[in-house]
């Protein structure tokens with residue numbers, strides 16, 4: 165049977181920028197870059213409709229066949245030309261359609277996934293070498309002012325709210341024991357649980373939670389990796405916020421995986437549970453069709469994490485948070501496409517030492 169000729173199409177997830185006098189084109193979904201010239205730009209433009217290599221040889225017949233073929237192979241290698249109908253092409257299409265209102269700015273989300281990290285086992289001298297040679301910027305700002313008003317000192321002795329706020333610290337050492345299912349339940353309910361609903365004329369019934377959310381869209385989801393929870397089988401669960409239940413997922417759970425998810429930071433593997441925070445972007449994007457709303461999604465993860473840390477502190481537990489994540493590994497294990505729903509942040513908890 166005769167094979168159909170390969171049909172190629174230019175990736176939609178492309179962004180171009182100048183760097184050190186060179187025009188760089190990146191496939192931001194594949195995180196591949198390419199140094200372009202005017203001829204390769206013409207090839208990329210030509211392939212915005214699906215075409216074969218033969219079509220390109222005819223179109224660019226004023227160039228040598230070898231040079232056109234070389235440019236096409238380089239563009240395939242840089243994933244700027246995709247095989248029409250392939251898995252990479254389908255993912256590219258999915259980003260183009262589901263992220264349309266937030267593109268091209270939304271490219272930032274994809275370009276910053278799976279960043280290489282400084283390894284925690286590197287000696288401090290090696291890590292310091294990666295910092296700029298200039299001194300760190302000042303930690304505080306003081307403005308020149310004609311008047312400076314000293315403020316009264318704040319009395320908060322005995323008030324549990326302020327005590328909890330001041331007691332919150334990032335913990336990286338934990339006792340070996342299990343945390344209770346009741347604590348896990350309180351952490352989930354207080355941070356991500358639905359506290360109630362309110363009616364709106366335009367948007368119907370909307371949930372409210374302890375954290376604010378732009379337009380009450382609540383894009384955040386949370387997955388629990390339970391490692392040492394008394395009364396709960398070791399496993400990975402999705403928290404069903406509206407019914408306050410845990411749905412078990414097929415994903416494995418282990419100290420080794422917890423550590424791997426958090427870019428091999430050893431303390432994450434010693435936690436009793438991880439709370440993996442993701443966002444379903446469409447909830448916010450549906451109402452806010454400007455890319456600025458991407459900031460809202462990130463800001464909200466910060467609100468949720470602070471509530472989590474304070475609740476854990478109030479419960480006498482040892483919380484932490486980390487943004488150093490192997491995004492694609494986590495998303496693959498949780499069965500997320502990383503496009504409509506993506507991991508943003510991880511919080512964890514253990515028993516205090």
Ligand SMILES: Cc1cc2nc3c(=O)[nH]c(=O)nc-3n(C[C@H](O)[C@H](O)[C@H](O)COP(=O)(O)O)c2cc1C
Pocket residue numbers: 332333334335429485486487488
């Ligand atoms: C967004 C965010 C990301 C963080 N990522 C990490 C991390 O990857 N690893 C880590 O050990 N700590 C991480 N931290 C914790 C900070 O190092 C910690 O908050 C800081 O040292 C101040 O200490 P404190 O939380 O006890 O006040 C992160 C904190 C925030 C807010």
